[in-house]
Amino acid sequence: xxxxxxxxxxxxxxxxxxxxxxxxxxxxxxxxxxxxxxxxxxxxxxxxxxxxxxxxxxxxxxxxxxxxxxxxxxxxxxxxxxxxxxxxxxxxxxxxxxxxxxxxxxxxxxxxxxxxxxxxxxxxxxxxxxxxxxxxxxxxxxxxxxxxxxxxxxxxxxxxxxxxxxxxxxxxxxxxxxxxxxxxxxxxxxxxxxxxxxxxxxxxxxxxxxxxxxxxxxxxxxxxxxxxxxxxxxxxxxxxxxxxxxxxxxxxxxxxxxxxxxxxxxxxxxxxxxxxxxxxxxxxxxxxxxxxxxxxxxxxxxxxxxxxxxxxxxxxxxxxxxxxxxxxxxxxxxx
Numbered sequence: 395x396x397x398x399x400x401x402x403x404x405x406x407x408x409x410x411x412x413x414x415x416x417x418x419x420x421x422x423x424x425x426x427x428x429x430x431x432x433x434x435x436x437x438x439x440x441x442x443x444x445x446x447x448x449x450x451x452x453x454x455x456x457x458x459x460x461x462x463x464x465x466x467x468x469x470x471x472x473x474x475x476x477x478x479x480x481x482x483x484x485x486x487x488x489x490x491x492x493x494x495x496x497x498x499x500x501x502x503x504x505x506x507x508x509x510x511x512x513x514x515x516x517x518x519x520x521x522x523x524x525x526x527x528x529x530x531x532x533x534x535x536x537x538x539x540x541x542x543x544x545x546x547x548x549x550x551x552x553x554x555x556x557x558x559x560x561x562x563x564x565x566x567x568x569x570x571x572x573x574x575x576x577x578x579x580x581x582x583x584x585x586x587x588x589x590x591x592x593x594x595x596x597x598x599x600x601x602x603x604x605x606x607x608x609x610x611x612x613x614x615x616x617x618x619x620x621x622x623x624x625x626x627x628x629x630x631x632x633x634x635x636x637x638x639x640x641x642x643x644x645x646x647x648x649x650x651x652x653x654x655x656x657x658x659x660x661x662x663x664x665x666x667x668x669x670x671x672x673x674x675x676x677x678x679x680x681x682x683x684x685x686x687x688x689x690x691x692x693x694x695x696x697x698x699x700x701x702x703x704x705x706x707x708x709x710x711x712x713x714x715x716x717x718x719x720x721x722x723x724x725x726x727x728x729x
């Protein structure tokens with residue numbers, strides 16, 4: 395049975411602020427979904443329990459034929475030990491193994507969440523028909539996935555696309571990765587909020603990045619400056635990445651990106667300043683088209699369109715791992 399003709403897929407999207415699960419059909423459409431907040435301050439097991447509760451509540455989840463997962467990184471790939479920088483409770487958490495235990499006998503494919511967004515937008519979103527593109531998330535964290543020559547790029551360790559850790563200001567703030575001046579340290583939602591507060595912003599709302607955007611729209615100077623700073627940083631990172639990879643399109647999603655022109659206007663200004671080499675003249679940067687479903691669609695695409703978004707060598711490794719697990723289980727039970 396080919397990847398494209400498999401039945402419905404359980405899609406899982408794990409982020410620093412939200413957990414999402416859904417049932418996705420072969421055409422990439424989300425038949426049903428459920429979302430909830432990532433438990434704040436909880437230990438790793440509590441986050442896992444919350445995720446399982448969302449999965450169990452899905453209708454017909456017992457009928458799925460495979461599982462696709464997008465999760466914040468970095469991770470040990472394709473083994474599926476995840477260590478999201480914005481989820482300190484999960485360090486080398488065996489997410490793929492846990493899901494294989496929940497769905498014995500099913501293929502479980504797991505990748506970073508931003509490559510899943512890139513796969514989704516390339517498959518049926520704003521990047522459909524484009525062979526060389528960057529799919530980018532600007533939210534609680536900043537990441538991206540790379541489509542080169544029509545295929546998702548994995549990299550040496552499966553972590554290709556961590557644009558959030560491209561250095562955009564060597565003298566900039568420290569980053570949770572241990573570096574300094576990374577794009578993520580400037581442009582992720584909590585970083586925008588922290589910088590705005592340091593510049594005197596007193597939120598009229600709940601103090602979130604969304605509240606910061608609301609205040610920027612009504613002219614709050616510190617809020618406007620925070621988005622200007624972040625947008626320019628994103629533009630600089632895109633200019634460098636596009637020149638390196640000869641890209642024709644960048645698609646940007648995520649909560650911070652939903653601020654619209656507050657982020658995109660300074661981003662475009664930075665691109666105009668820095669992306670000046672001839673072959674980047676036609677580079678386009680557009681908002682993601684799939685909205686909050688992008689992570690689920692991309693996770694499912696690892697299975698449903700695996701000829702583009704999943705390496706055959708990784709499939710073979712997954713089969714070998716399943717075989718070893720089965721052999722160990724049989725040995726333990728005297729089989």
